[in-house]
Amino acid sequence: MAETATLSYGGKSYELPIITGTENESAIDISKLRSDSGLITFDEGYKNTGSTISNITFLDGEKGILHYRGYTIEDLASKASFVEVIYLLLYGELPTQTQLSEFEGSISKHTLVHENLVKVFEVFPTGSHPMGQLMTMMSALSSFYPDSLNPNKKPEETNLTVIRLLAKMTTMCAMIHKKGKGHPVLYPQNKYDYVTNFLYMTFGNVSEEYIADPVIVDAMNKLLILHADHEQNCSASTVRIVGSSHANLYASIAAGIAALWGPRHGGANQEVLEMLEDIRTNAGGDVKRAVAEAKDKKRLLFGFGHRVYKNFDPRAKIIKVACDNILAKLGVNDPLLAIAKELEEVALNDPYFVERKLYPNVDFYSGIIYKALGFPTPMFTVLFALGRLPGWIAQWKELRERNENIGRPRQIYTGYTQRAFTNIADRK
Numbered sequence: 001m002a003e004t005a006t007l008s009y010g011g012k013s014y015e016l017p018i019i020t021g022t023e024n025e026s027a028i029d030i031s032k033l034r035s036d037s038g039l040i041t042f043d044e045g046y047k048n049t050g051s052t053i054s055n056i057t058f059l060d061g062e063k064g065i066l067h068y069r070g071y072t073i074e075d076l077a078s079k080a081s082f083v084e085v086i087y088l089l090l091y092g093e094l095p096t097q098t099q100l101s102e103f104e105g106s107i108s109k110h111t112l113v114h115e116n117l118v119k120v121f122e123v124f125p126t127g128s129h130p131m132g133q134l135m136t137m138m139s140a141l142s143s144f145y146p147d148s149l150n151p152n153k154k155p156e157e158t159n160l161t162v163i164r165l166l167a168k169m170t171t172m173c174a175m176i177h178k179k180g181k182g183h184p185v186l187y188p189q190n191k192y193d194y195v196t197n198f199l200y201m202t203f204g205n206v207s208e209e210y211i212a213d214p215v216i217v218d219a220m221n222k223l224l225i226l227h228a229d230h231e232q233n234c235s236a237s238t239v240r241i242v243g244s245s246h247a248n249l250y251a252s253i254a255a256g257i258a259a260l261w262g263p264r265h266g267g268a269n270q271e272v273l274e275m276l277e278d279i280r281t282n283a284g285g286d287v288k289r290a291v292a293e294a295k296d297k298k299r300l301l302f303g304f305g306h307r308v309y310k311n312f313d314p315r316a317k318i319i320k321v322a323c324d325n326i327l328a329k330l331g332v333n334d335p336l337l338a339i340a341k342e343l344e345e346v347a348l349n350d351p352y353f354v355e356r357k358l359y360p361n362v363d364f365y366s367g368i369i370y371k372a373l374g375f376p377t378p379m380f381t382v383l384f385a386l387g388r389l390p391g392w393i394a395q396w397k398e399l400r401e402r403n404e405n406i407g408r409p410r411q412i413y414t415g416y417t418q419r420a421f422t423n424i425a426d427r428k
């Protein structure tokens with residue numbers, strides 16, 4: 001017999017089914033709770049709430065495990081390319097060589113953006129934040145593809161929309177980087193693979209031939225794979241909830257970009273580097289002072305803590321090793337790396353961080369690598385978005401394939417109870 005949990009309330013008891021996933025995590029199914037008992041559950045920040053059933057990504061925060069479609073993040077980061085991982089997330093299986101070539105080929109046919117989108121882009125003032133530019137361009141893209149505005153009317157358009165989005169994302173991210181530098185924008189070159197094309201448009205130069213550095217291509221693939229999905233995090237949940245109203249993919253992804261921008265989510269990668277720079281220049285490298293300030297709640301230690309990982313973040317482990325290797329291969333000696341390592345050491349041995357299970361997360365070392373590759377700090381969260389795009393799309397596709405209900409949480413109201421209206425002349 002299927003397991004149940006019993007809830008007793010108001011002299012009655014209610015049997016609530018238990019549902020169990022393939023990795024044995026279990027949940028109490030409360031979908032009939034309100035209609036049966038009049039009760040709702042209360043869980044601010046959804047710390048204990050499963051919002052969907054998914055077969056994309058599995059993570060175990062206690063054991064530090066992360067799988068995409070059953071493959072470990074360690075295997076994928078060391079053995080796959082980013083495009084293979086995109087395919088895996090979107091279609092559920094690793095591609096054969098033929099499938100991969102066809103997939104990458106179809107993406108490369110859609111990398112150009114409409115010249116009118118370039119006009120939208122041109123009006124952003126120099127120095128405007130890259131994430132604001134990306135979010136705006138993402139929602140503006142919908143204007144150019146009226147057939148994909150209502151995913152219910154032309155579902156056969158969805159795969160083309162997915163390909164377009166993946167393709168144009170690299171172009172838009174590179175355009176934003178070029179604008180920040182005051183350099184002319186480069187048009188994509190179909191002879192390059194997905195990641196190399198992005199690097200060419202970003203670091204190439206109109207007046208010189210571009211020669212891709214294999215160290216940089218490899219580092220970029222690894223970083224993008226590590227960011228590609230992370231189940232029901234803040235931005236993925238945003239994409240799903242916007243998509244649940246049957247909003248189109250461009251609008252849903254623009255909302256995901258907005259959620260990612262916040263410093264408690266993807267925006268933390270920019271904050272980490274600024275924090276390390278601040279410790280170096282304003283505190284003479286005194287990491288103990290920064291840790292003391294974090295304990296006094298005067299500052300957050302950006303790049304530390306995670307809603308789900310309470311042991312270690314497996315992505316952070318991979319990135320820390322990659323950071324050492326990449327900087328050594330590129331011959332970069334960044335004093336911020338030494339500060340980051342010391343900060344980690346001090347924090348991990350401090351009871352405040354130990355008791356609260358606060359460990360370095362994916363953002364702690366990634367910025368040092370991005371900096372070594374040549375990206376300015378405000379671009380860091382855009383790179384996160386580039387990596388996360390396939391995950392967001394996979395979450396949106398899954399929501400539609402499951403025909404999920406519109407996302408609409410309830411609340412406990414604590415405002416005024418009904419009161420009489422006062423005419424304006426009588427108000428004090």
Ligand code: ACO
Pocket residue numbers: 263264265266268294295299300301302303304305306307308356358361362363
């Ligand atoms: N520095 C100092 N103290 C911290 C930090 C931190 N980075 N993170 C959590 N704490 C403290 C909180 O103040 C709280 O202390 P208290 O028990 O004395 O009140 C306790 O640890 C628990 O913190 P919560 O905020 O309840 O933990 P939650 O799981 O809700 O938040 C979060 C997780 C948002 C990631 C948080 O750790 C944080 O803000 N970290 C810094 C920002 C960051 O690096 N974000 C990136 C996360 S990874 C990603 O999104 C890709």
